[in-house]
Amino acid sequence: MPNIVLSRIDERLIHGQVGVQWVGFAGANLVLVANDEVAEDEMQQNLMEMVLADGIDVRFWPLQKVIDNIHRAADRQKILLVCRSPSDFLKLVEGGVPVKKINVGNMHFAEGKQQIYKTVSVDSQDAAAFKRLQQLGVECYIQGVPTEESIDLFKLLK
Secondary structure: OOOEEEEEEOOOOOOHHHHHHHHHHHOOOEEEEEOOOHHHOHHHHHHHHOOOOOOOEEEEEOHHHHHHHHHHOOOOOOEEEEEOOHHHHHHHHHOOOOOOEEEEOOEOOOOOOEEEEOOEEEOHHHHHHHHHHHHOOOEEEEOOOOOOOOEEHHHOOO
């Protein structure tokens, strides 16, 4: 079984909070970005890699590659798995990726979204994905940085 030490939703994927605070807090030595677009975009990958400290490995994989390969991870790999949306995590979980808890970070407000917390806005597709994750037994909690108290996302969803 892969050693996933933290699973996080963050629209920005890897940035200062993830690359410094969450990697250190979780004790991760590998950041796995599961995103179809970024897996094909070297410029975005290079920008994200610059945030990570030396000694932290990073992979940029499409969702299906994560599903197909995550179970081959070595025990020594302490994985921080990051996706942009709850729909991406739902695809991973339904594909057999063993995610039991999801840290919800930044989901920015946009047209058609409802703000449910200061850093989290959802549309109907996001809400449906979160509800399905809940049905599958996945805990989802909002926590921007490790020093903040976590909040049960399901208590905020209407």
